[in-house]
Amino acid sequence: MSVFKDAIDQFLYPIKDLLEDAGVSEVMINGPKEIFIEKKGLVYKVENQFHNEEALISAMRAIAQSVGRRIDKDNPRLDARLPDGSRIHVVLPPMAKNGTTVAIRKFSKEKLTLNDLITFGSLSKEAARFLDICIYLGKNIIVSGGTGSGKTTMLNVLGSRIPKTQRLIIIEDAAELQVKAEHVVNFETRKADAERGVTEVSIRDLVISAMRLRPDRIIVGEVRGEEALDLIQVMNTGHDGSMGTVHANNPVDACTRLETLCLMGDTKIPPDAVRKMVGSAMQIIVQCSRFHDGGRRTSHISEITGIDKNGNYISRDIFRWVQTGKDPDTGKYIGEMVPCNYVPTFFEDIVVNKLPFPKSNFLAPEWYNQKLKGDKGEAA
Incomplete structure (x- = not known):
């Protein structure tokens, strides 16, 4: 230092x-x-x-x-x-x-919490509670967004909500995550240096090692190469609640991006099979966005329920941020995160585990329903 x-x-x-x-x-x-x-x-x-x-x-x-x-x-x-x-x-x-x-x-030295994201206006109380439940239930989560949209911050916050009894292994190209949890193991890749005889250690190498180190969950800090296939396989082979980030503009694009990355290497898995694997592994997409007023907000929390008969990913918005106006003095957007009238497929898990989150929390407010009707009328 x-x-x-x-x-x-x-x-x-x-x-x-x-x-x-x-x-x-x-x-x-x-x-x-x-x-x-x-x-x-x-x-x-x-x-x-x-x-x-x-x-x-x-x-x-x-x-x-x-x-x-x-x-x-x-x-x-x-x-x-x-x-x-x-x-x-x-x-x-x-x-x-x-x-x-x-x-x-630069990254904030303060470790943010879900309450901080609520205070900043990035999440509603109900959406934050829902994400907390998803972590508790071990749902696979991908945090999607563009550069500087707050993906790392969101992953830090979500990772810090993992139960203390579970072992978490974090794998990154350059260590950025600062997950505050009881049992965390951090891995960082190494670049090759032929002159010094240093060999490369890639994310794929570290994922293989992580699988042999008894993880309960694995986090890949940023998925941008063929290691996407390894993360998908991790999510599909019993390591429920694993997470990662990916660069994409919306939840469906996040799935498509992961599919493309899975096919980048020398894999011999057919594209259709890869698409099914991605559709099966992905459960929750948290979409982070940086808006034109400079604000970073969670624009979507969506569930991926697989692929349809045409091979398209099925995405259902559970919560989304809706702009309702603009402050004339500061130029800041005015809006709120609202539920979208969609009850996730795993709602029964919430009930069975006696988690206090009633089905009414998924019902959209009346003004949003009216807005949807108006939008459909204009489209027609």
């Missing part, structure tokens, strides 16, 4: 104030003279600058060295986790035409 602090003091002093500002969630550097930040979900240009391109490259080399990595003309990309938990990605010229391009994503 001291090496990293020295690197900040000596090389990153032009942006030191940005890195220390708790309100800044991301620092984006497009060459030495153009720096942007994200604050409260919105992007702003700042006056901070590096002296020149050489100073910026030197800073990135120092950062890479502080975390045991290299970045040079032979290794022009850096993807790493910094000692303070931030994540950094760097691309050097000539690939980066604007000059050395950097994104440093």
Whole structure:
């Protein structure tokens, strides 16, 4: 950590104030003279600058060295986790035409809870309670969303609700999750380095190891490659309540994305069989979205009930966030998360386990029903 602090003091002093500002969630550097930040979900240009391109490259080399990595003309990309938990990605010229391009994503040091998400307006009380029940019942959950939509935060919160008696194994490319649970094992991949004789350890390798380490649940931090097939198999082979995140715009796209990732490798499983496996493994999709007002909200909580006779994924919205207006002073969207008149297929499990969540909690408010009728009338 001291090496990293020295690197900040000596090389990153032009942006030191940005890195220390708790309100800044991301620092984006497009060459030495153009720096942007994200604050409260919105992007702003700042006056901070590096002296020149050489100073910026030197800073990135120092950062890479502080975390045991290299970045040079032979290794022009850096993807790493910094000692303070931030994540950094760097691309050097000539690939980066604007000059050395950097994104440093900072993560809140405060561990958020479901109550915090309710306070922030990301979830309703009923939706938060429903997700808590899904965790308790061991439903497989995929958190879907775009970059910076709050997927990691949501997965942290959900993972922290896992019962204390269960063993959780977390697998990530770069360790970002900070799940607060009783029994957690964290794995992180390793990049290959031929010069030092270091072999690669991939997410797929770690999933195989995790399966042999008596997990109750497995979390794959971000599914973006052929490891999707391993996660799907984990979910279909008795490790109920496993979770992961995926980049997608809506619940159905999340399933399609996972299906595509499963087929990326050298798998010999037919596409139709993969689609059935995904439809069977996926139970709950939590869709996180970043709206144009900068707000991050849970836009959908949906159940996947398999595939229909045409091979399409069947998705049913249980809760969704609906915009009802816009604050003229702040520009913030006004809205609320509402139930969608759909009772999940596992409602009987809720009843049998005597969990206090009546069926009436799935009934939409009258104003939403009227809105749906109006929308159908306009469509007709």
